[in-house]
Amino acid sequence: MKDEAELPRLEVASPADRPITCITLETNIAFATRLKLHVAHCPASSYAQSAAEWEKTRLDYAARFTQNRCKRTL
Numbered sequence: 204m205k206d207e208a209e210l211p212r213l214e215v216a217s218p219a220d221r222p223i224t225c226i227t228l229e230t231n232i233a234f235a236t237r238l239k240l241h242v243a244h245c246p247a248s249s250y251a252q253s254a255a256e257w258e259k260t261r262l263d264y265a266a267r268f269t270q271n272r273c274k275r276t277l
Contacts, residue, residue, distance in 0.1 A: 225273035228264045235261030 235257040242254040 222271070222273075224271055225268065228268045228271070228273060229275060232261055232264050232268065235264070 238250060238254055238257050239261070242248055242251050
């Protein structure tokens, strides 16, 4: 264990690299937010029915975003 601790650390990925999970979650959160704003502006929109489902998804993905310690870029 001591010998392993003395080995140089090999960085496979930069800390600045974001996992694909974070990018996907952030994109879906942004889409759900835009859909919510659209339906608020146009309540008769054909997207109004799916907005409630997307709101649940947005909240779930926001929680996952926090759990994965993702950082916002959008």
